[in-house]
Amino acid sequence: MTIARALADFAATPDPGCPDEVRAILRLSMLDWLACGLAGRDEPVARITRDMAVSEGGAPQAASFGGPRMPARAAALVNGATSHALDYDDTHFAHIGHPSVAVFPAALAAAELVGASGEDLQQAALIGIEASIRVGVWLGRDHYQVGFHQTGTAGTFGAALAAGRLLGLDGDALHMVLGLAGTRAAGLKSQFGTMGKPYNAGIAAATGVEAALLVARGFEAAPTGLDGAQGFGETHHGIGDPAGLIGLGDSWYLSGISHKFHACCHGLHASLEAMAEMLPLNSAEVSQIAVTTHPRWMSVCNQPAPETGLGAKFSYTTVLPMALLGIDTAQLDSYTADTCARPDLQALRARVSVTADDGLSEMQARLKLSLTDGAEREVFHDLDAPLGLDVKTDKIRAKAVSLLGNRAADAEALVTDAAEPAVIGAFIGG
Numbered sequence: 001m002t003i004a005r006a007l008a009d010f011a012a013t014p015d016p017g018c019p020d021e022v023r024a025i026l027r028l029s030m031l032d033w034l035a036c037g038l039a040g041r042d043e044p045v046a047r048i049t050r051d052m053a054v055s056e057g058g059a060p061q062a063a064s065f066g067g068p069r070m071p072a073r074a075a076a077l078v079n080g081a082t083s084h085a086l087d088y089d090d091t092h093f094a095h096i097g098h099p100s101v102a103v104f105p106a107a108l109a110a111a112e113l114v115g116a117s118g119e120d121l122q123q124a125a126l127i128g129i130e131a132s133i134r135v136g137v138w139l140g141r142d143h144y145q146v147g148f149h150q151t152g153t154a155g156t157f158g159a160a161l162a163a164g165r166l167l168g169l170d171g172d173a174l175h176m177v178l179g180l181a182g183t184r185a186a187g188l189k190s191q192f193g194t195m196g197k198p199y200n201a202g203i204a205a206a207t208g209v210e211a212a213l214l215v216a217r218g219f220e221a222a223p224t225g226l227d228g229a230q231g232f233g234e235t236h237h238g239i240g241d242p243a244g245l246i247g248l249g250d251s252w253y254l255s256g257i258s259h260k261f262h263a264c265c266h267g268l269h270a271s272l273e274a275m276a277e278m279l280p281l282n283s284a285e286v287s288q289i290a291v292t293t294h295p296r297w298m299s300v301c302n303q304p305a306p307e308t309g310l311g312a313k314f315s316y317t318t319v320l321p322m323a324l325l326g327i328d329t330a331q332l333d334s335y336t337a338d339t340c341a342r343p344d345l346q347a348l349r350a351r352v353s354v355t356a357d358d359g360l361s362e363m364q365a366r367l368k369l370s371l372t373d374g375a376e377r378e379v380f381h382d383l384d385a386p387l388g389l390d391v392k393t394d395k396i397r398a399k400a401v402s403l404l405g406n407r408a409a410d411a412e413a414l415v416t417d418a419a420e421p422a423v424i425g426a427f428i429g430g
Contacts, residue, residue: 003138003245004226007131008174010248011161016127022252024389026126027415028396029090032259033100034411037083038428039332039403041066045195046082049202053078062109063425072109076159076209079105079428081195081202084151086332087313088403090259091266093362093384095136095150096296098201099257102155103128103162105205110163110212111421118418124162126254128208132158133253135226138244143237144189145296152187152200153236157226159208167216172223179225181211182232192300193311258363258383261395262329264313266383267297270365271316274381275323278369283324283344288351288370291316295356302354305346309335320367321348330402 010016040046050067053074060069065082069075083089084101091098103125111121136143136154144150160181164174184207187200215221226232233240262272271291293316303315312318312335319329325344327334339345360366363383370376400408414424 001245002227003135004178004223005175006245006248007134007157007161008178009171011127011131011165011174012169012171013249015123016249018126018252021389022255023122023126025255025257026122026129028259028393029100029129029257030104030122030125030415031400031412032090032396033083033104034415034424034428035400035403035408036086036089036101037065037079038407038411039088040082040085043082043085045085045198046078048195049081049199050078062112063429065428067430069425069429072113073206073209073213076105076109077202077206079108079202080205081198084198084201086263087197087265088260088263088332090257092133092136092253092257093266094133094253094256095139095154096144096362097132097136097150097154099129099132099151099155099158101198101201102151102204102208103132103158105202106159106208107162107166108421108424109205109209110166112425114166114168116166116421118420118424120166121421122418124165127165128158128162130158130252130254131161134244134248136244137253138227138238138241139233139236140239140241141296142239146237147189148236149187149189149191149197149200152204153185153232155187155201155204156181156185156207159205160211161208163209163212164215167212169212169216173215175223176221177211177215179223179231180215180219180221181207182225183221184211185232189300193303193306193314259392259396259399261399262319263332263335264319264329265301267293267301267362268316268319270363270381270383271367272319272323272329273383274365274367274379275320277379277381278367278377279323280326281324281369283321283348285371285373286324286348286351286369287372288353289320289324289348290353290355290368290370291320292355292357292360292366294360294362294364295358296362298354298356305349307340308337309339312340316354317349317352318345320352321345324348330399332403
């Protein structure tokens with residue numbers, strides 16, 4: 001069975017079943033997504049995409065972060081770009097993608113459009129996120145390494161299945177939705193550090209909704225558009241890794257989602273956690289900061305001298321000096337042009353070296369500090385080390401409070417109670 005056929009049947013299953021802990025992680029990701037989207041609603045990329053959507057008009061079908069109701073496809077675009085604007089949302093390292101910002105916007109827009117229940121919304125998002133990760137695994141690392149952004153590419157297919165499920169499509173129709181999505185899925189890593197990166201998430205969400213709506217209206221497309229001859233996989237450096245299909249319905253990649261507790265690229269987090277284990281330190285005592293990371297991050301988050309807050313989120317030479325200087329890397333307002341221009345930070349940049357080691361996983365980093373008195377300190381950190389559900393819950397709650405203040409409790413209640421999509425829409429709207 002092809003991966004598209006298997007995922008279509010999986011998405012059409014009334015209740016695929018999954019462990020309670022997986023559902024709990026889905027709800028944490030939904031809370032995290034709501035917090036990131038609401039906190040990002042005034043970012044330039046959010047304002048620009050929202051203003052464009054408003055200027056085009058259309059039926060008020062679904063809510064947008066910080067804005068009015070708009071057509072479902074437009075709402076998915078705006079909410080995907082907005083929730084990824086801060087680059088503070090969750091990540092999955094099995095394929096290096098941000099699943100929530102592609103799938104939740106599509107699911108919410110479709111759910112509002114058809115008046116689905118809150119439980120239906122969460123079930124569709126659960127399936128869509130799992131599917132997006134599995135498509136990413138199936139495509140393989142070559143797809144990412146040559147320059148494709150899995151959030152925009154693999155995320156499109158998860159968004160399409162989530163939207164199609166909510167529209168009531170059967171397995172055959174969902175198979176066609178995946179095929180049609182394959183001719184529109186897009187996203188390039190060359191956009192990292194610009195508004196183009198969160199836009200990739202918006203494209204994925206909007207394309208998923210569009211493909212599902214078209215097929216629901218009788219649009220016909222080649223169902224082989226994902227995994228057939230000259231399909232998306234074959235033409236986009238996909239390797240067809242069978243691991244993307246193994247255990248479907250029995251095991252859940254979703255359980256391995258990583259949530260961000262630093263407001264920067266996830267590739268920087270292992271080194272920041274290693275730095276945290278060495279602090280406090282006086283920056284004057286440090287003569288050299290040597291970080292060793294997986295080779296993949298060298299082209300993603302190794303900007304040597306960014307001048308903007310957005311660029312700082314992709315820079316070892318910026319975030320490690322920030323941490324050493326006591327600048328809180330979990331706070332959004334720490335990442336600014338003024339921070340990048342600080343003389344003490346720029347002086348520390350010259351002491352940072354970054355090297356690659358393919359013996360490390362993408363979740364690991366080694367950090368070695370050389371001190372002016374000749375001493376050395378070295379710490380290894382693995383983000384994949386088990387983090388209990390209670391600990392993760394507490395951390396995400398604290399993050400939501402830092403982003404939303406008093407509104408965090410209301411956001412958590414919406415998720416916990418599986419609130420109706422219209423209620424969620426009213427909460428996030430302007």
